Amino acid sequence: MRNAFDFSPLYRTTVGFDRIAQILDAAHQTQSSNTNYPPYDIEVTGENQYSITIAVAGFLESEIDIQSENGVLQVRGKKDKQPEKQNFLYQGIAYRSFERKFQLADYVEVLGARLEHGILQIDLVKEVPEAMKPKKIAINSTKAIEQSAE
Incomplete structure (x- = not known):
């Protein structure tokens, strides 16, 4: 239920x-x-920098699609048909298609992705626009305002 x-x-x-x-x-x-497939990690790699690491053993770059739209990062893997039928004694590597979605906070952008040794790594950065950053407001005394007006 x-x-x-x-x-x-x-x-x-x-x-x-x-x-x-x-x-x-x-x-x-x-x-x-x-489901829990494929397994992934989300890591803070620096101030305002993040990395998503996904285990995609057996997938080629051409079989993985990464898109970011409206605050959602979507990673899809579509396995091409297996060549001739193989005779496995045990098959522990899942060659099935998958789809993972990650909700991104405001101002989080994807820097890039790389696939190496069956591990897909997606680098992200949070870049807050200058207008949205906190500003220090100086407190001026009344005398200073009167002097600058003269």
């Missing part, structure tokens, strides 16, 4: 937080419908 969460009260009682409710709703849907 699946636990269902109703996020609609958040929409009725908050102003300007609709993106947070959408993220919570999407995360819940992704978590409830997702």
Whole structure:
């Protein structure tokens, strides 16, 4: 039995937080419908820098598609047909297609991706625009304002 969460009260009682409710709703849907394949890590690699590492053993670069749109990073792997049937005694490497979605915070951008030895690494950075960064406001005394007006 699946636990269902109703996020609609958040929409009725908050102003300007609709993106947070959408993220919570999407995360819940992704978590409830997702398998553990392929395994991944999310790592903080520096101030405002992140890395997502996904184990994609057996996949070629041409079989992996990475897209970022509207705050969602989507990684898909579509395995081409296996060449001739092989006679495995044991097959532990999963050659099945997959789809992983990651919700990105505001201002998080994908820098690039690389595939090496069956490990896909996606580098991300959070670049807050200058206009959104905190500003130090100087406090001027009344005397200083009067002197500059003269």
